[in-house]
Amino acid sequence: MSLRHAPYEDAADFAIGLKPIAEADWLEGGEPDPAARKDPLFAAHRDVVWGETPASRPGQEEARELVAAATGRPPADEGLPPLHAAARQVPDDLVLMEKADGHWRVSALSLCAPTFFSAREVLGRALADIHAPVHGFEGRFLTRVVRIFDGLRPGLILERRNWSVVNSAETFTPDPAPIRARIAGIDPARAGAELHVRVERQTLRRLPRTGGALFTIRVWLHPLDDLAGDPPRLAAFAKAWREAAADFRAYKRLALYDDLVTRFLRAHGESHSVNGN
Structure with a gap:
């Protein structure tokens, strides 16, 4: 399960990379009790992991219904906002996108596995604003992404995956500063245990009744050491690390780990560094 996804096999650059999947494959599961992880975060860091706009409840309710249908376990009525109740049922983070003022905006979200951002930072913001830190996003991708959101038809579910490397095994990482400070x-000899491949598996689907879109984010983590037992994936990771595009490397801050990753790869027979030396 730890090596379930390996998006570095496909690309070492930014790519929209959306592909259709069957409804049965929408939510992957794999966590017996997501609420046990999420509830303490909601209690201690509410504005980091949760946000909603006043008009979002109808869309939240429709998203809750879709999750209940997929899991076969309707959430109990606990007086929670519908999207929050739905998010307690699944490992995924749930983001409700709705069109307002001509732009697709985040109208509600449950974000318990954030990769260096928080709910309060993105609530109410449009796609262009959210992705502004991504090098070249507006010029290369924004128009296409908006077109995908606009044209998303009911019943179609799209999936994409991305990856990064981080020195943390935690899924709750809203702030990169304390992680990068470590x-x-x-110890370079422990790079394989300390560094983790962090994969985000994302899906997108239309809410037929209210017209919004539900975006899901599932985070999978595994230490680099796991790659040592899977030579084809180790080779794919090494190739992706060496050939990653400059914008991708800059945004993912891969240079922070160059020395440690290069030493790990050399120790496992992948002798080329990121510079090909």
Whole structure:
């Protein structure tokens, strides 16, 4: 299960990479009790992991119904906002996107496995604003992404995956600063245990009744050491690391880990560094 996804086999650059999947494959499961992880985060970091706009409840309710149908377990009525109740049922984070003022905006979200951002930072913001830190997003992808949202038809579910490397095994990482501050103290001999491949598996589907879109984010993590037992994936990762495009490397801050990853790869027979030396 730890090596379930390996998007570095496909690309080492930004790509929309959306593909249709069957409804039965929409939510992957794999966590017996998501609420046990999410409830303490909601209690301690509410504005980091949760946000909603006043008009979003109808869309939230429709999203809750879709999740209930997929899991076969309707959430109990606990007085929670519908999207929050739905998110307690699944490992995925749930993001409701609705069109307002001509732009697709985040109208509600449950975000318990954030990759260096928080709910309060993105609530109410449009696609262009959310992706502004991604190098070249507006010029290369924004028009196409908006077209995908606009043209998404009911019943179609799209999936994409991305990857990064981080020195943390935690899924709750809203702030990169304390994580990156620990990099200098990592023993290179333990790079395979300390560094983790962090994969986000994302899906997108239309809400037929209310017209919004439900975006899901599922985070999978595994240490680099796991790659040592899977030579084809180790080779694919090494190739992706060496050939990653400059914009991708800059946004993912891969340079922070170059020395540690290069030493790990050399120790496992992948002798080329990121510079091909």
